[in-house]
Amino acid sequence: MKTNEFYREEIRKRLTDARYRHSLNVADTAARLAKRYGADAEKAYTAGLAHDILKDTPKPEQRAYVLKYCGDADEILLTQPALWHSVAGAEFLKNELDMDDPEIYLAVRYHTSGRKDMTLLEKVVFIADFISADRAYPGVEEMRRYADASLEQAIEEGLNFTICELCKKHQPIYKDTVDAYNDAVLHRLKESING
Numbered sequence: 001m002k003t004n005e006f007y008r009e010e011i012r013k014r015l016t017d018a019r020y021r022h023s024l025n026v027a028d029t030a031a032r033l034a035k036r037y038g039a040d041a042e043k044a045y046t047a048g049l050a051h052d053i054l055k056d057t058p059k060p061e062q063r064a065y066v067l068k069y070c071g072d073a074d075e076i077l078l079t080q081p082a083l084w085h086s087v088a089g090a091e092f093l094k095n096e097l098d099m100d101d102p103e104i105y106l107a108v109r110y111h112t113s114g115r116k117d118m119t120l121l122e123k124v125v126f127i128a129d130f131i132s133a134d135r136a137y138p139g140v141e142e143m144r145r146y147a148d149a150s151l152e153q154a155i156e157e158g159l160n161f162t163i164c165e166l167c168k169k170h171q172p173i174y175k176d177t178v179d180a181y182n183d184a185v186l187h188r189l190k191e192s193i194n195g
């Protein structure tokens with residue numbers, strides 16, 4: 001692991017000003033949610049700052065990192081450029097920038113798709129990306145209220161929104177996104193059955 005200053009500069013130099021501002025906002029929101037829900041606020045901040053590290057890197061380079069580090073990449077992953085920066089970013093941080101924290105790795109790796117059985121830190125970063133100060137889509141205020149009331153509910157709403165948007169555009173849904181959605185819905189259904 002290198003110093004915070006080292007990572008901050010490595011992240012900043014790879015991003016446009018707007019994307020770096022987004023990353024600072026996600027870091028702040030992730031730290032706040034971490035305190036609210038009992039996750040490690042410092043790790044949440046670092047993961048939030050790092051989550052989009054390769055988002056502005058040329059797509060062929062992102063894909064090359066996916067191929068290099070992710071031997072089991074499936075067809076959907078390999079054909080959906082929007083998914084590459086999270087997988088490539090996590091591997092890049094781990095293998096090329098010596099960031100050796102497994103919890104931060106997972107939070108970056110799954111920040112776009114989610115997955116079944118996300119850790120608390122993964123959930124915090126996933127939702128921070130939806131509600132950071134720079135987000136202005138219709139419904140963001142409602143998402144912010146969900147995030148303060150229940151992380152689980154916010155995740156279900158976020159995944160519902162993402163899957164609906166992808167369906168409208170006739171895009172494939174990555175298996176981890178489907179698993180994350182089913183996980184969130186089943187969690188709620190089981191809770192209502194069990195009282």
Ligand code: DGI
Pocket residue numbers: 052055080082083086111112113129162166171172173174175177178
């Ligand atoms: O990097 P950000 O813009 O901050 O946000 P993000 O990492 O959540 O990326 C959002 C993009 O990823 C958006 O264009 C939708 C896309 N996406 C998310 N889940 C899936 C997906 N695309 C496909 N094809 N399949 C998914 O499961």
Ligand code: FE
Pocket residue numbers: 051052055085086111112
């Ligand atoms: Fe992202």
Ligand code: FE
Pocket residue numbers: 022026051052129
């Ligand atoms: Fe982001």
